Amino acid sequence: MNHFFRLVYFLKYAKKETAIRILLGLGIVGAQFSQTWFLAKMVIAVCEKRNMKEILLFFLAEFLSLFIRAGLIKYQEYFLKKYAAKVKNEIRSQILDKIMVLGPSFKNDQRTGNLQSLITDGVESLEAFLTQYIPQIAVVIFTTIFVTTFMCRLDRTVGLLLFFMSAVTVIVPHVFMPAVSDVMVLYWKEYAQLNAQYIDDMQGMSTLKSLGVSKKEGKRLKDQAIGFAAESMRNLGISLSDSTLITICITAGTSISILLSAIHVAQGKIPYAVLIQVLFLAGECLKPMNDLSIYWHNSYTGLSVAEELLYVLDYPVPEKTKENLQTTGIGEKPEIVLRNLSFQYEKDGADVLKNVDMVFESGKVTAIAGKSGSGKSTIVNLLLGFYETEKNRIQIDGKALESFESDYLRSQISVVFQDSFLFYGTVRDNIRMARPEASDAEIIQAAMAANVHEFIVNLPNGYDTLVGERGATLSGGERQRIAIARAILKNAPILILDEATSSVDCKNEQEIQNALKEAMKDRTTLVIAHRMTTIEDADRIYVMQNGLVEGCGTHEELLQKDQIYQNLVRAQSYE
Structure with missing residues (x-):
């Protein structure tokens, strides 16, 4: 978990962009919820045979919500690229600056391919975690508070059930965190080693050919690639187990909410109009949690990079770089x-x-x-x-x-x-x-x-x-x-x-x-x-x-x- 919070720290370099990303997420959820609510109200108006003007008003409101949601989604896709680029550029700059400060004494102890993988693919894989998953947590928190309050007004039991299921979908991924962490770190190490070996072989192609061992080396690289593929499948298995449980929670939450409302209608506790609203809104209430789950699984590779990334950033700096050092004093013909x-x-x-x-x-x-x-x-x-x-x-x-x-x-x-x-x-x-x-x-x-x-x-x-x-x-x-x-x-x-x-x-x-x-x-x-x-x-x-x-x-x-x-x-x- 320490690595988790250390990675979040990088968002301080894009505070404004993070706030905008959260607001966009809330806007999209709000527009989506409004669209569904107006649709539910329109269906109720039709069932109750209200006048056409009122039905048309709900239809226009639903259409406007749809238009606003589409516009926000389109802008968010554009904004995410700028947001992610800023965060990734800051991380890459810090890594490169640190490597430059550490100099050859550090680089000579590392494989060039490993460092290259970290700076390019490793940092790239952090995008989903930092710019999607973390902001989505804030979206889920605000959405859960609003949805719980709103649904409790319709049906208290349903509102509390949706709150419970929302909490479960947030907590479940972190229960799997230790197992996921071990597998993903191993996955990243396998990937970095494969990449490093590939770079070595490309740079040493002439030598491999001259020694007559290019086929042998190619087979070794192939075996390494097969090992990496096996590790990828192991990672996929854990990922699917996690996502399956979350999907079950979301589906169960939606189904049970509708069932409870139906029972309450039958018992005369709530009017059928509430049942229609629950029928339409229950699934929408849990959609932000479903998005959170998707972003979490997209973040797996990024989380696997955390250990190596923080290893470089935390590597002890030579003492001389921590002092007040001179920037003058060497003459034209120094001794x-x-x-x-x-x-x-x-x-x-x-x-x-x-x-x-x-x-x-x-x-x-x-x-x-x-x-x-x-x-x-x-x-x-x-x-x-x-x-x-x-x-x-x-x-x-x-x-x-x-x-x-x-x-x-x-x-x-x-x-x-x-x-x-x-x-x-x-x-x-x-x-x-x-x-x-x-x-x-x-x-x-x-x-x-x-x-x-x-x-x-x-x-x-x-x-x-x-x-x-x-x-x-x-x-x-x-x-x-x-x-x-x-x-x-x-x-x-x-x-x-x-x-x-x-x-x-x-x-x-x-x-x-x-x-x-x-x-x-x-x-x-x-x-x-x-x-x-x-x-x-x-x-x-x-x-x-x-x-x-x-x-x-x-x-x-x-x-x-x-x-x-x-x-x-x-x-x-x-x-």
Whole structure:
């Protein structure tokens, strides 16, 4: 039930729309009740052989009620789309904002497909619960009060019976809540896993084909889909049991009400005119409850998402995001200092970095060399604030890294990663992402500096050429050069090149190196390198192995005194 009330809390972002939705629901019920009541009065007038003018008046009133009801229903359908869109947009924004705050340290522990399912299908499934079921509860409460009062005036016993049946139709779904909750959570998990596996298989299609296991993987996906279908049928069984009981209650309530009124007419307690009104109105009185039941069953999937949704929203935020953080303080040529820095990706896990001491001097180029797994890229992740470290282990211009607001910190750093990511869109949009306000001339200048301008202008639509998902339509070297152009355009005081030329062919490597040298001027630069040739001119080189700093010096100094560095250079010469 806690999840139930937590979900309702989202409606506070659409208070006005929720009130309008309730009023529309009441208006529709009122028009429907009036239509039936006028119809009953018309039948009574005919049976009592009243004058035609009175009969015609009841007919016109009934027709007007029908017209008003149709208009309200039509407007409600339009309004519900706007109402639902506002609520779902707010939920999606909160989830995305939270994931962005948590950063890669959270995302790396989740399957992308699961998060994608939550943000798209999961939030979508909340529509019925939040914008239909919850407002309908208010409609049912007001309707029950009115109907009970009205029907008690006609026949007290019938009025009380309808009140009892209304209460039953509201309570029954919540009696089934524990069983429904367990089944639906399992249903959603099965769905999210199936979706995640499908995305993995689509993204890894080339690998599956090359390994010759695409058919085997397809069978596994099929078996998973069959398992999901079985879970869906189990969910349907519980849903039907619930809805069957509610339908029985509504039908029984209507039938017994008519029967009681008929008995009372026979006993002379009420006139036959009351029986006619009960005959027409009993079913209408319970229709809002029937609608409530329908909305409840449509809400099942949304309720199943609640646990995962609230898990993300309640996930503990790193301490630094809760403090008053600085949005200034990093100079044009900042100095970066790492002091006795140790780090583990998992609590109680092995140290990835062990007592690391480094200084990246102001305006100079510092390189880190080492085999894969030595901790080089971890340092980059820590500098970007993707993971928490012990306080004051990393300083920028004498200030602790954790004292800076995350967005400000990252705005001061340009990065080119080993695996450059391009988004679906134009080449121009991908470069401009680093600085949205940049002019076309500045974009072209950055592309020229990255030695990619000539390649871009020869594309079918030049800078307006669409890049496939994840940059799949470009080669690794082309993606890398566009990423370099993006970093150059950002023009941040700190430049990080994490294996930035690893995907560039030897022919263009020197030209790009020259471009990067230009970009490094007047910046504090950190270079993580696989190719030793890319760091020969660095002002200082740190050599890492197994998370430890094993050497420090210039290229020439390390060649003379550092065996690990000598082995790295020697291994490179044999590639």
